[in-house]
Each structure stands twice: as C-alpha cells, then as structure tokens.
Amino acid sequence: MTQSSTAGALYLSPEMESALRSAIAPAQNILCVSHVSPDGDAIGSLLGMGWILRHLGKQPTLALADKPAADFDYIPGFREIVGTSGVADDYDLIICLDASSPDRMGAVYRPAAHSQIPLLVIDHHITNTNFGSLNWVEPGCAAVCQMLVYLADALGAPLSADLCVALLTGLITDTLCLRTSNTNAHVLQAAMRLTEGGAQIQEIVARTLQSRTYAGLRLWGSVLAHATVQKRVIWATISLAQRKQVGAQEGDGEGLAGLLASAKEADIAATFSERVQSGARVVECSFRAKPGFDVSGVALAFGGGGHPPAAGCTLTGPLDAISAQVVAALQEAHQMQASGQVQPVGVAAHG
Ligand code: 5GP
Ligand code: MN
Numbered sequence: 001m002t003q004s005s006t007a008g009a010l011y012l013s014p015e016m017e018s019a020l021r022s023a024i025a026p027a028q029n030i031l032c033v034s035h036v037s038p039d040g041d042a043i044g045s046l047l048g049m050g051w052i053l054r055h056l057g058k059q060p061t062l063a064l065a066d067k068p069a070a071d072f073d074y075i076p077g078f079r080e081i082v083g084t085s086g087v088a089d090d091y092d093l094i095i096c097l098d099a100s101s102p103d104r105m106g107a108v109y110r111p112a113a114h115s116q117i118p119l120l121v122i123d124h125h126i127t128n129t130n131f132g133s134l135n136w137v138e139p140g141c142a143a144v145c146q147m148l149v150y151l152a153d154a155l156g157a158p159l160s161a162d163l164c165v166a167l168l169t170g171l172i173t174d175t176l177c178l179r180t181s182n183t184n185a186h187v188l189q190a191a192m193r194l195t196e197g198g199a200q201i202q203e204i205v206a207r208t209l210q211s212r213t214y215a216g217l218r219l220w221g222s223v224l225a226h227a228t229v230q231k232r233v234i235w236a237t238i239s240l241a242q243r244k245q246v247g248a249q250e251g252d253g254e255g256l257a258g259l260l261a262s263a264k265e266a267d268i269a270a271t272f273s274e275r276v277q278s279g280a281r282v283v284e285c286s287f288r289a290k291p292g293f294d295v296s297g298v299a300l301a302f303g304g305g306g307h308p309p310a311a312g313c314t315l316t317g318p319l320d321a322i323s324a325q326v327v328a329a330l331q332e333a334h335q336m337q338a339s340g341q342v343q344p345v346g347v348a349a350h351g
Pocket of ligand 1: 100101104125257285286287303304305306307310311312313314
C-alpha cells in the first residue's frame, strides 16, 4: 500500500468510497456550492471539485452566494464561479462543500427547485447536521481540500497543477499555514503531494494569510483599542460605523479573532462584526479557542457551527446586546471546560 492510499483509507472508508462513486458516476450536470462569506477552503474546494469533475468528463457549475475575494483570483478557474443568478433549477447532482448546515449555502440552494436533486455533502465540521442524501463528513481532516485529495485518488483523477493550486489553498488557509492543532502527518503528506504537483506554499501564503489592506489594519487598530478580557475570554466588537470611519470594505479586517486568541490572559477569543446581509443587519460572531477548549458547542447552540478551536454563528439584533449574551455563554462554557465538567470535544477530535 502506498503512503497516499494509507491516508485515504483512514478518512475514506471502502463503503463511503463506493457510495461516492455511485453518486458521482451517473451525473453529468453537477452544481457545486460552498458557504456564504467564502474563505480559502470554501473557494479552494469548490474550484478543486470543479477540476476533479472536469477530469472525469463532467460539466460542473461552481456557485457561491457571496462574491469571493479577488485575493483568490490566482486559482485557475476562479472567473468561472457564478453567483446566485447563474444557478439553474435542473441538475443531476448537487455537491455541497465545507458547509455544516443547509443555510450556509445561502440563496444558491433553492429548496423549491433543488430538493428533489441528490445532495452530496462533503465537509469536515464536527457540527455538520448531515443534511445531504449522502454525507461524507470527516472532522479528522483539517480542510475539505484535504478530503478532496483522497477523493481525487479514489476517482482516479490526476493531481494536475490546477487542482493542486486550488486544494493547497484551502489546506494552507484553514491550517493557518500548517500551524493549527489538527495539523498532523497526513495533513503534511497531503501538502507535500500538492506541492509536488505544482502548487507553492509561499505563493499561497503571500496571497492570503499575509495580505491585508491598509483600511483593514486601521480597523484592527481601532477595534483592538477597545478589546476586553474577562474570565479568560477576550472579545471585541466591530460596528458598521467603525468600518466606515477607516474606509474598510466588506472583507477588510478579517482574521482578528485569531489575533485576539494569542492573548496570554485568555483561552477563548471572540469578535462580533456588524454586517449587512441581503439588506438586513446581522452580527457575524467568530470564535477561537486554545487547545483544550472548545467553542463549537456555543456556536451550535446559537444556530451556527464550526470546529472545536474555530467556530462561529450569525445572529440578528443589536451588536451590544448580542455580544453581551454570547460572551456570557462563552464564559460559562469556559468555566465548565476549565473545571473538567465538560470534556472538550476538541481533545478527541484533534488529538
Ligand atoms: P470564521 O471565524 O473564520 O469565520 O469561521 C470559523 C469556523 O466557524 C469556520 O469553520 C466556519 O465554517 C464556522 N462558522 C463561522 N460562522 C458561521 C455561521 O454563521 N454558521 C455556521 N454554521 N458556521 C460558521
Ligand atoms: Mn474548511
């Protein structure tokens, strides 16, 4: 058995492999969709799935409800991503990537038109609600892009340079460049194969993790000045007014929760960002936890989801009231986890 098939067998059982084959083989026109506010794993897995399907002679439509950031335009096929208006009613199969619940597909998925079409869910969130007709959910994988390396192997699709750039993007962004607690030997092995196939870690890092706008940095500055730490939880709110003041656009200032999580005085970090989504004001809540702590449960309790060390939810209401309510829940979860009353899921999931 080769090294690559060993890792694949660990995360893709023979039963699942044959179920995936049976789902994909007869389909020709396939809608692929990932989550709203798409990140590197959403965009990388969407474009990667597109390349895998094209290698198999299929016709994929790649759709995102929200416009992907131009930072990712170096990934081959980026310009073929369509918005909601580019989605038809009729497909042989829908493949949903990196989304833990159906609402995460946004307006791309219209139940009235699409609910009769087979839905294949490929995801790595421990909070996934198994909403597909077939669900391949593997929380042991650090990114959906890692899962797609095993899928490509299973379906006999070559790791072409196009595919490698797409998949390494998600693997690098979801692991913060191979630094998160779930970065194990299999992640490194997948990254090695994608690098051998023509993708470059340094180029992806320069385009994504190491690239910020001046307005985004100024937003961090104004927000950090008001960050609060209490009961080992650190948090900050980002209002629309603060964004406007520094000229920050949608997407500027991403990643602040990760920075807050580096505080020695805290185990859990949160940001609360006011956003306008489909004309309505919402608050995007972003959580991070240090190893041994788990924020996925709180996210799930508020209708969101994620992983033990990184999770989130989207709520409607006034920024201050929401942050107060959610911070209290995070502090309570922290207290329970610190006193050993609740075994953090993360210990098992990322051990
Ligand atoms: P981030 O804080 O980077 O936006 O998200 C961290 C993790 O939480 C990601 O895995 C993301 O999918 C998940 N997440 C963030 N916001 C939401 C949300 O509103 N709903 C759900 N289901 N998951 C979310
Ligand atoms: Mn992901």
